[in-house]
Amino acid sequence: MPSAAPASRARAGATARIRRLASNASMASSTALRSIVDDPLTFGIQLGRRFPAARGGLLALARAARGADRELVERWLEGDVAATRATLDGVTASGSLSRLGAEIAQAAGRPELVADDPSIHPLTRARAHWQLGEASAAIALLAQHAPRSRLHRALRAELALMTPGTRLRWTHRGPALAGDRDGVLHLLTNSLPHTQSGYTVRSHAVLQAQRGAGLAPTAITRVGYPVVVGGLRAAALDTVDGIDYHRALPARLAPTPDGRLAQQADALAALAAEVRPAVLQTTTHYPNAIVVREVAEALGLPWAYEVRGMLEQTWVAGLGSDEARARALASERFRLTREREAELASAAGVVFTLAGSMRDDLAARGVPAERIHLVPNGIDEALLERDVPPAADAREALGLPREGFWVGSTSSLVDYEGFDVLIDAVALARADGHDVRMLLVGDGAARAGLERRAREAGLDAAAVFTGRVPRERVVAYRDALDVFVVPRRDSEVTRTVAPLKPVEAMASGRPLLASDLPPLAETAGPELARSGALVAPDDAEALAQRIAQLASRPALRVDAAALGRQRAARLTWSAIARTYASHLRAICE
Template identity: 75%
Template sequence: MPAADRPHRRSAVQRLPRLLGNASMAATTALRSITDDPLTFGIQLARRFPTARGPLLAAARGARGSDRALVETWLEGDLTSTREALDALAGRGGLSRLAAEVAQAAGRPELVADDLAAHPATRARAAWQLGEANEAVTLLAEHAPRSRLHRALRAELALMTPGTRLRWTLRGQTPSNAPRDGVLHLLTNSLPHTQSGYTVRSHEVLKAQRGADLAPTAITRVGYPVVVGGLAARSVDVIDGIAYYRALPARLAPTPDGRLAQQADALAALAGKVAPAVLQTTTHYPNAIVVREVADALGLPWAYEVRGMLEQTWIAGLGSEEARERATASERFRLTREREAELASDADAVFTLSGSMREDLVSRGVPRERIELVPNGIDAAILDRTPPLSADARAALGLPRDGFWVGSTSSLVDYEGFDVLIEAVRLARAGGHDVRLLLVGDGVARPALERQAADAGLGDAARFTGRVARDAVTNYRDALDVFVVPRHDRAVTRTVSPLKPVEAMASGRPLLVSALPPLLETIGAEMERLGSAFIASSPGSLAIELVRLTADASRRAQLVDAGRRRAAELTWSAVGSTSRRSLDAVCS
């Protein structure tokens, strides 16, 4: 063998045990799901892995009549049409088991939970999705007491109940008096395997902490990224000098509490290796449960970063007002809120994104003095960048130079409010203004939005790019004459602050946002005074602002200047300073 080939051969041999271990974990996890309920497994597979939709769509063609049409519609991603079809089927005497599974995947569990003819396991999952946790567990206790689903839901109910501690003990190491330094993070997921607002913020927080000499390290949840398709995952990824460790046992425990115990083992083992001075994690409560146990066992302080309210995000994903009302009144909703408050109160420091989120936590009993605001930020270097003219940026992307282009870079989900933006563009064009739409990103609402744009007669004046590479997002943002964040007024949008408006301001783009508390807090008083906010869920209000901006270059320039000033106050270096101050205090 040539000497030059030997390192590559050794590297391949060294990778083999890791690949086999990852394959073993994926195979055993899939086998459990297939054995328990092959139908549900197929539906979930299609949701998680879009590449699996082709074969599943072909298989669906073997179904009969309305079931076949329903599954084809759902697999094609048309959520609105799927929900309409489900309503029609339910009105004609109930859903088949296949249709019931699609109903849950489409956010319509209320069509299943009360149907006494439905399969008990299907009804139980629907009840759980509606937050009726004890009803779900009781159904399974009566009809499938030995099932893995019954054990899993019982364990999940216990984990969300305040006062429950994880059954876990530290093995093989004891608390040490050796010098400790740095912050060890437990994250749900991370770059490079997942591109999302969560992973981008996590990476920026870690870099900011490194800039503040906090020596951060991270580990992701047990099984990740293998459980989302990353079969070639390594034990550690290093990105921009930040190490992301993976907890990849050969076999995942079959119940939620078992997997959290595996996570605690991995976190404690890594803590023994890197000797952190403090542990830190993010919502939601399973992460906090693990970090609290490990911190107590090792005698370390810990910090909890509350990035969102789990129960609000869950409810926002339900597809009808009835489902949302039932879920809001449910025990799961109440227990989740109480559990998050309990864990935040137990943390030595709490970080959160906005004043509205802080007030929510305080209203639940979390001590105000323990909560630090750590808003979304930007790299200060962006402020030194001179953005191109929007027409030049469009030309570089193959888009028309002419027209007044408005839009966003975002996940396309219902609560983001892009239906409002499409209608506002239609109204502006009906008034004789050449306003055009560019939406960059993908999500469950995309098919419905594309259909709405087509029905509105926008034609080539509406462009949907789908998902683009992370390093290409800036180019598309530059192509916009106005960046719009048209979020609907929902519980989740009244507390959670997104990253994209800060990036838009820093990038030198005029910004319009829905007048919701976290967005108003993000843009600041000067931007609000200049008219950067419009009435949430009001296409007419947004259309008026868009038309005003098409005709007023000086106002656009004012918004750009004010936005850059505001963005300069929201840098990741400021986040690092806040982290340094707070974590030094809890470690002293």
Template identity: 50%
Template sequence: MALAELVSGNHTGLHRRLRLALNRRVSARTAVRLADLALMANDPALADEFLEISDGAPGLRAARARRLWYDGAVTDAVEVLEGANEPGTVFGERLAAEKRLLEGWAPVLPVCRVEPVPNRVLHLLTNSLPHTQSGYAQRSHSILRSQQDAGWETLAVTRLGYPVLVGKLGARVLDEVDGVRYTRLLPARLAATATGRLQQQAEETFRRALEFRPSVIHTSTHYVNGLVARAVAESLGIPWVYEVRGQLADTWASTRSPTARESERYRLFQDRESEIMRAADLVVTLGHAMKEKIVAAGVPEGKIIIAPNAVGGDYLREPLGVGEARAQLGLDPSAEFIGTISSLVPYEGLDDLILAFALLAPVRPKLHLLIVGAGESLPSLQQLARRSGFGGRIVFTGRVPRGVARTYHQALDVFVVPRKDLEVTRSVTPLKPVEALASSRAVVASSLPALAEIVDEGRTGLLVPPEEPAALATALETLLADAQMRLSMGQAGRTQVLRTRTWAANADACIQAYGRIEQARRSS
């Protein structure tokens, strides 16, 4: 039953069942399995309690290694399993390979110069449409389409084993979406370790590159993609681009205690990211806050360009009026709607949004909250909504198609981005508020550097202190009480986005930069 709670995302129920099991003093063998479940639920303290009663159980050393790895103690985790003659030996080999990867391992390819075809770019991606609908996949697709519109031929290659490894067992080797080709690397057998799989991926990507003959290779975070792109580009003698879309070490640390940022894993991960950024011919990133971190990592400022999250396609068309959008979604045209479209994860701060809504709901009886999206926080947010006393006015839609998401943008009176104050949220600029502004909707967001790059305080929206539901409620009340202010901010936001944040403009900037690095490579 505990496993069922984990699979369903009900971490509250999982913690309750684990605590009951601990109180019943389960067997050592069971305790080892439950320690692993506690780690998956991000409760290392509870995992420690289970490990304390697991003496002598099969697999205990592997469980202790997983516990150390969770904390980022890379060397200690590997050493726990060294010489282990028990289940977990294969796991120890995998951890040792992960350690080598973090410490500097890289794939090796033979030198094989071929004449590149001008205006061809190979993109190496972690995931993509149509199998993944994330912001990462949408950004990649928008970049590829805009580059094709600008006259470049593109080929997208996804990571080894994707999308079969995420459950798409009937996946084809080639998908085409809106004229964009996505090639899959699906060998009959995957290597057992991370280093083995990356060597496989480098070799498979190299074969695709020999056939396609790109003039530049473009990849994106995190560093394992950069390792493969660098190996292939150096073999072919062409330039390569590293696009920094996030700070994944900080994303990892955001789910752990503050000491995670002092861990061995965090340091090694950051070192590898910095190495890859410095090695690339060009670094692309999303905003000024991220650019500052890249410069701090030792990358020359002149080697960095900003290609912000942007809009194109339907978002360039005049948005629907609130009434028409709500009619399409079956929403009450006379009600008030605030909300967000987001991945439901802890750092998005949606618990603060529900608490702010609960402060407003008693005095605004027509107010409703829309939360569009899916993620690990859904069960806990639904429980918080029920406890608020206003659960009937809080709607969780789940994940919706991209076109429907655009309609939800247009159905809102105010779009909200209540992100927590963490290192990752201070530097990474999200896409959804940009789309909200393009939809002529005023935005209320946490006052964080990355969000302040998107929301022009007092002109296109309001910025509030993060993690303060009362301040968030006050800002929302200000906008809900003033329709003219909302309209003015929405119009200003759309004008600003169309002037500064379109995929076509990003494509032009990237293509110009491609030309510079190709020329520099030929001259070197």
């Protein structure tokens, strides 16, 4: 007689999935309801930004708005940030913004148009001050006009968390880990398969490399993720390429930032008790480190901090005007964030970072230099071993034209990446008689503006924007390029942070052309730099001239590709894993 065990397990699995879906729905609905009650305008603006599928319905509703508000909403929901900012300038030149207009201004990175206008609602002005980094000004405004609001409580908690010396109010209710312990438990902000970004791709590569080095890694993501980014059907565990990503998914998220970090600490400690790691590891920015420090001390474990970026610089770079960026750089929030990151990095047993510029920045802020170790972006050796198809063949396989000289990138489409400079360079090269075409693979806030700029430059038939593509298809699009371009603009963040994509391009046998910025120069190496792989940032004419040289001289491309592969061969994840292994084992002794 057949056993009933398989059917019983199937029913149990189905029941568990239903319970998880119900819990996720409870979290998502309570979080959304709280946002709607607190500020329905902000919720609608954020909904349009996070969920493009909602933009159609919101755009239909926008037609009920009048005058400037209607135009602002339409520009914003179309995803054209540059056009939205231009419209905002036109509106503010002749008067004040409405409350709806003020919310759009903040969403478009123009909080300076809102913060100092007394005619705008105090809650909206407080958020604008916060976005500019003027934390105490935001809290004082709320204390005067909305002292019992959830926003007032949340911003006070945020300010406390970013202030050096503040400890998380959290109590571990179990014992320290004793006995045999093994492996590395990571706390990550987000991960595959729900988010595809430079951060998640690197995280996955690090976990795989550590597994290859015998470090037995596992990971947990921030509390509420991925439900809070739309993953309503998220499971408590995802396994990708044999790597386990655990989720912290309570039925209800705490209403304040410190409360959510306490929930995160509970989940991390519970998972640590189950998997019994020898060491904890986390990445920037400081909320992750706050949690890991508390849990590590409670469990008697060492911990490591990987500084992948200077988040305060990324925040400033995302603002949409020189005035906003200047105010943010001079702000309380900018100063405190830098001090807090340095404090937490100094508390870790070991600090990993991606580039010499980042190492030097941390050391200048007082982090002990002997504890900082470089773990640059790397590549899988398989990229070096594969047969790379001719670019024209790769394009044909994707349904793109074989003809033409194709330049471009696989990247998030944000302002500081400098793709507007690349568009101008392609237009200049074409004007000089070169059949140069552009392929940009990825999505982001700047995409609609870049598409409009390409049309205005007459590149309708010579510029392809694919949007986001599946992770496994990125290499095929990279193969389709004759030259891989990283045209980053010159800013604080781009002078410090090293991206992953140039290393992958070099390993794929594609000539690299990048802005002459310290992290990119370090990634390319001296041989490629001397060969002409670096051009002045923000200089479309210089970029166009180098593209034209590469287009007309195939031997230059062959040499550049060979130098790039030689450089990438020294940046494999297996080699980088040895750095992790030696220093993680050292702090466990």
